Amino acid sequence: MPRLSRRGQARLDNDVNVPLRFFIPGKYYDTKHNPEGVINMATAENSLMTPELLQHIHSHFHLDPVHLKYRVSLLSGFYPNTEQALRMYINETFHPRELITPEQIVTGPGLGAIFAQFIWHTCEEGEGVVITTPYYDSFARESEYHAQVKLVAAHIPRDVDPLSLAAIKYTSAAIEASNASGTRIRVVILCNPHNPLARVYPKETILAYATLAEKFDLHLLVDEVYGNEVFPSTVVPNPIPFESVLSMDVNSLTDCDPSRIHVLAGPAKDFGVSGLKVGVFVSQQNDDMVKLIRASLGPIPISSASDSIMTAVLNDSKFRTWFLEENRRRLTKAFERVASWCDFHKISYEPASAGVFVLLDLGPFLERLSDVGASDDVKVDNGVRIMLDNGVFLRPTIVAHDQIPTRFRMTFTLPPDTMLLGLRRLEKAFGLRQGWSFHPWRSNL
Structure with missing residues (x-):
């Protein structure tokens, strides 16, 4: 062979x-x-x-000739597209302190693909990204396969809430131990709302992680894909409301350079459309990172069929x-x-x-x-x-x-x-x- x-x-x-x-x-x-x-x-x-959702799709799905061409034709023309619709969607539902501009957001074929490209551009082979336990286990696959980067688990004791401020010292210790052992940590990952704990991080914990990122010279990547799916129940009648890191005045409340902060989001979970493979990367203070992610996703763009479907859904404000x-x-x-x-x-x-x-x-x-x-x-x-x-x-x-x-x-x-x-x-x-x-x-x- x-x-x-x-x-x-x-x-x-x-x-x-x-x-x-x-x-x-x-x-x-x-x-x-x-x-x-x-x-x-x-x-x-x-x-x-x-x-x-299927009823809406079946009654609104429409392809124009431009959808049958390479994606650049759609984005460079006069047709509505997901680049515009997703920017509007994030601005309206995540309430960023400053509206996201076209230069600060990239659409891609699912968050896994975007995450893998981000790790490739922020870590050298053999370096590491840190995340608290338990975590979404596919982060390991998407770190290790493409970029040859190690996912380092910050083990949180059983009697400590992984979403609390008390968990910060364990994350800090994991970073120090990994750096000392030769695996240099370059990124700290948060999943807010958390996967798999299914809860929202308190604002003070997110800000503490921003401070941690500054202390260790790291990127802070926040996966906010479940941000629009916070719900009350008889079990948790008053859940912590979701606040996007984009809505926080990180610059004033912490010492963190905002160019360290990046967000993953999109409609996949909100609308139950994981198979359409549509996600976004947002970085409001790091032009170089946005340019790199956009360029790296060039060979693997969103399908124009998916683009047409989600554009119609997101642009229908009432629906x-x-x-x-x-x-x-x-x-x-x-x-x-x-x-x-x-x-x-x-x-x-x-x-x-x-x-x-x-x-x-x-x-x-x-x-x-x-x-x-x-x-x-x-x-x-x-x-x-x-x-x-x-x-x-x-x-x-x-x-x-x-x-x-x-x-x-x-x-x-x-x-x-x-x-x-x-x-x-x-x-x-x-x-x-x-x-x-x-x-x-x-x-x-």
Whole structure:
């Protein structure tokens, strides 16, 4: 066989043949075509508003000849496009202190691709980016694959809230230890609202991270993709409101140079359109970084079909406003259903108030599946295996160095009938008692 590069061979050896806990074997569940397939309750996708969005798309989708040409023709012409629509959308929903200009924002084919390019441009091979535990585990893939950069976990003790000011000293210690060991930290990553803890960072913590970035000469990258999905519930009636770092007077409130601060955002989670691959990068005080990201995304632009769809959605002010409000209302109901299910089965969970998922601790059930003294890895793998055997899958957060290694991230925004079936399959997998119900279970709630 022809040879691979060293990078290619290393990826083949270490990343491609992933263990069971990372993926679902076989074809996924489909109500009509594959009813015996595995229900994926692990991926952060929102189906609560899919029928209404599809109706809007089908009645507004339109392609002009310019959409069939290279993207530069669309951006350089007179047609509405996502470059304009997303800038307006972020300005209206994130309330930046200064309106974002065309020179400060870049659109790209999903946040993963944008993140990977950002890391490539800010870190040398072998350097590091730091993030507190637990974290969104795909950050590791997107740091390590393209840029050959190490994701350094700042381990937060179990009795410390990772979103609090108390976590700062552990992040600082992780940076110092990594620098001393030879892996120079160049970026600190925040995910606000947090993935997977499903909560908003307090403003004072975000400002403290800006100060930390200045202290260690770092970039501060804030992923705000769930910013428009903060919701109240009977469990968390008054969640911390989301404040974009773009809305904060960082220059006056901290010693941080604002050119260090960058934001990832976009409509993928707000509208449940991850498959359209539309995201944005914003940096209001760092022209060089914006130019670099824009140039690096040139070979991998947004599809013009996706551009047309999202431009029509975002430019329809009445529909957009209704959609976001109704989505938050449905998120409330969907989370309360799962909270009710957890309470019924006495399952410990992290009270969620942002995003589309909730963390569950399945430790007591995993204990029953494993031998006495089994490691956390064995317990988790046993849990994943029995879930798959019963046609359902949750993502274990042990892959993201969770302080509680027996927790799993459950997406609660599947179509209602599929969500209910997934919960029933989990009951069967772990031998949970029957009898839970939550009414009404209808798609419009």
